[in-house]
Amino acid sequence: MLDTQTNERRLTIARAMAEAIQQEMQADERVFVMGEDIGALGGVFGNTRGLVDEFGRERVRDTPISETAFISAAVGAAMDGMRPVVELMFVDFFGVCFDAIYNLMAKNTYFSGGNCAVPMVLMTSTGGGYSDAGQHSQCLYGTFAHLPGMKVVSPSNAYDAKGLMTAAMRDDSPVVYMFHKGLQGMGWLGTEEGAIVDTPETGYTVEIGKARVVREGKDVTLVGLAMGVHNALKAADKLAEEGVSAEVVDLVSLVPLDRETVLNSVAKTGRLIVVDEDYHSYGVSGEIIASVCEHDVSKLKAAPKRVTYPDVPIPYARHMEQFCLPNPDKIVAAYKAM
Amino acid sequence: MLDTQTNERRLTIARAMAEAIQQEMQADERVFVMGEDIGALGGVFGNTRGLVDEFGRERVRDTPISETAFISAAVGAAMDGMRPVVELMFVDFFGVCFDAIYNLMAKNTYFSGGNCAVPMVLMTSTGGGYSDAGQHSQCLYGTFAHLPGMKVVSPSNAYDAKGLMTAAMRDDSPVVYMFHKGLQGMGWLGTEEGAIVDTPETGYTVEIGKARVVREGKDVTLVGLAMGVHNALKAADKLAEEGVSAEVVDLVSLVPLDRETVLNSVAKTGRLIVVDEDYHSYGVSGEIIASVCEHDVSKLKAAPKRVTYPDVPIPYARHMEQFCLPNPDKIVAAYKAM
Amino acid sequence: MDPTKDQKLWMYENMVLSRRFEERIEKIYLEGKTPAFNMADGPIPGEMHLSNGQEPVAVGVCAHLTAEDAVTATHRPHHQAIAKGVDLKAMAAEIFGKATGLSGGRGGHMHLFDPSVNFACAGIIAQGCGPACGTALSRKLQGKPGVAVSFLGEGAANQGAFHEAMNLAALWKLPVIFVIEDNAWGISVAKSDATSVPRNDVRAAGYGIPGHYIEGNDPYAIFDVAGQAIARARAGEGPTLIEVETYRLAGHFMGDAEQYRPKGEKEALFARDPIPAMRARLIADGDATEKDLDRIEARAAETVDEAIQFARDSALAPETDALTAVFATQ
């Protein structure tokens, strides 16, 4: 009952997601789950584990490998009063079904003048770092966030994961929920300890569209989301050793984007580094920097910087991929070059 | 023979594109064209007019409405020694076939370690302004430019249209060639006179990856591409009446992006306005502003601005769409607010 | 399954209603577009896809549907919308881009949404197939009645989305009917240049569901086959695929020069216009008198007049409405 009983409910993001879905399914008959391998397998990334046992195969439906069909079916079901949660196993697969996502799910509310709601959650895994090569390791945050009509969130820890998932399921608009594989807490994908945090058992929501200062500082603002937050936090530790005080902002949500929290932080620190595992150009990092600069360029004590994935497909070989990925050292180096 | 005989070869972009393809097909057996309605109809936007009569239905192939099949077939053909030019009729349709584009066309060169080339051109129409609503009026420049492995160009006039198309066909890498419907010179889509320019009859190339200063100025840099260039030029005229000297940069190419030309211009003027008909956030405008600011923020005399399409689906009603679209007055207003 | 007299008259009236509506739209569409035809001009801008000639498909199918059943329509949606009972005034106003339109001018002719009769459409080929499955699934999960009909063109039947949806509907035994309007053309491309089989009904076997091809653009034959399929779906026996031979009397969209058509095709099609044919048949079969039909036609014309007038008289929404209704809570 007490949310403050910490250290007893340290969940992985995978479990936090599954728990949020479970609780919402218990509370709301309209919620159902569809996707590939989300039933007996419990989701390749563990985020639907146990659901089929509790709710059965009608409400927790394995689908054919037909992303266009089942995602657009979710749109139809959502417009008919249901609240589907669908999984696109890897975000990299969006290319086979993006019409259903961005031309249908994202736009039917608008096309109908607001007369039809499309309350659904599209959850999808992002990120690399485990040598799965160029069709299984992308983030594509910018790709989704660029197109209007869908909210886009990405948790960096289990607390947010649960609260965002609950919020997403309760939202009357379509929400794209992007979870980073490296943060899922599945051992076989590595484990980022920082993502496993105290997570209340009772249901709660984390507001979509609010960024969060996860570490206060005064010399530089590090902005990131999902894995980027952990890289930033580790960089902040390193910088602290050298007497530099870094503030870390977890964007949490890309759409709506909480520019204000970023602006306030940069107004304080005067320095900005954006950390993003998505491709460098035309993405999140550019948007954050532009948002700050167009607001008030005079607040900046130095040119802003970004630590991002270079504009190349993601290589398989571990050393090559690691060479490309953002990491704490690169952030520290970026600060030093300011 | 003489390229300098001006005023005699004022072509529309549609004709310039068709001529470039025609000449390259005459010169190179490996070039062929595929797409919906590109044969007898000559392309919905006129850019393949006449080709089927000259080259026949084998080399100028109408396809089923199967974008995934024919675009990925083009990839297979390109890897087998052909040089296909394929048309995605409206860029808005990319959602049904983006896997073929960004996961296959764009990445096979890399996946093969450079051992396989994918020399193909994907041409696609962009832009609104004629009330075709939210699934037929988008630009999506940022969406394509964000993902690595494909070059992305967009001409603002017939001269560039022909030269870029020839360059794209001769390039050994995949090139996405985005042509704005409002610039095609098809009367039924309106006519932008500024796009109809002298165009040499003999073949020539325009370098992919080079921006161009299309009007010199010293007070502010207006950066745009395709329709944005014409909006910028008209704004520059208006500003000139008020004694403000605007420099206009036509990006021409988004990938590779010629940051240097933009930086040089801003270094001179100290002020930057980006004009983009694509959605506001996470797109071209953010990237250009970030590229300038991260280079040297001290060069800016004022916070940079952008005149873009707001983050909403494109409405049908003419007055609503026009309200959203960038235009010269908005650019002038942006300058005045600097 | 034979239509009753009332059903026949309902079908006729809705065919006429659709035709009259489009005749008016056609004229108004050209307002402001002469001498120079620029799509952006006039009271009805943008693309305009007319459905004249294809009315039998819409009425033959929708005669079996009630408001609770769902239809996903195409870029050529007027006949389907009218037969499904979409409010004509709000639909006309939407086509005029007015505040009183179905979506306040945000959608336009290719994006007509009327949740009160479960009608939706889309500008992307075969995009409605999946949502139709979803509505059907929703009813199944909720234990609520209702079938979903997904209309598409013969050109759309080569789009992957169609096949995925067929498999899904068949696998999950969903109450969905896929109705292909085979008007022989996908813009300028003939069916034989796009589809590897002469008739799409043979594709049904690939999903283990019934497939039918209906010749002759015949409203009664369509009524018959659709009725059986819909009854089957209502009985929980799963989806059916129906392809109907029909005719596109106009161009693909307004402004289409139709030079790809073989010589004489248009004339031959007009000679087979389904509306005069049905009129003659109703009389010959003793289902109606000339006067009955005149009355129906007059009523249709009046309904259209009222709808058009409503649309004309309605105000535009504030331009800032462009920025609202992006998300549900706004």
Added chain:
Amino acid sequence: MDPTKDQKLWMYENMVLSRRFEERIEKIYLEGKTPAFNMADGPIPGEMHLSNGQEPVAVGVCAHLTAEDAVTATHRPHHQAIAKGVDLKAMAAEIFGKATGLSGGRGGHMHLFDPSVNFACAGIIAQGCGPACGTALSRKLQGKPGVAVSFLGEGAANQGAFHEAMNLAALWKLPVIFVIEDNAWGISVAKSDATSVPRNDVRAAGYGIPGHYIEGNDPYAIFDVAGQAIARARAGEGPTLIEVETYRLAGHFMGDAEQYRPKGEKEALFARDPIPAMRARLIADGDATEKDLDRIEARAAETVDEAIQFARDSALAPETDALTAVFATQ
């Protein structure tokens, strides 16, 4: 079409080669991944999809192909690559992420490209169907010989890309053969939970092309049917769809706990392992002696040893190679 003795031995050798190769890969894959199994660790990181059990499909089809013919393979590509003649050293080195690998370590196990034998693969389901059509079209346009084979899984047959490609290939009469490896599972989802028909060969009729289903994972039967289809394609008569019953002896990928499998399934599959079965048959039919086969097996083992050694000994590319080969001219 019956295989000659040489063809049989070629098939057997390539099956064994593939099996031995994967047995080695399987072991090495676990290096560095114990006690904690983290995909990112060890000399072979990332996902690993083994094809053991499915070798008959690859050899039965590829026995009819030469280097100029093309194959597009899947995320489970080893058996197909080996049967197509991809250089085993370069392939092993690629799987180790080495500079000497097929693509210098950029592609890895799911992205093996060997243009010298026209081999490509991809990690996206059904992604190879379209490119196979394109290669076939290219040959047609150039007047050059060669067929293209697109391998896919039975799960992939529900992806839109597959259907679009079938229509295109049939429409344009392209020399393409679609070969579905029906191993009964798409990760954890059984075919019957994903596909509305028991066998995909019935889908061929929807495109007006021949369809075949081959039972029993039998290399000779596969050789027979594939041979006819390929001959047909070479003769300009267009595509064929073939589905083959086969077995996935391992998990979907390494690390898969396979708890979705019904009890006893794995044991039953191992009892039907095609390699010992073929060995016994070769001897029973008098096509080879124990000694012949021992020799073949030894040769395969040696080839594998060499390839693995080559891969192990090869250097990593400079990490900055990650930034090159994005575009052709780099």
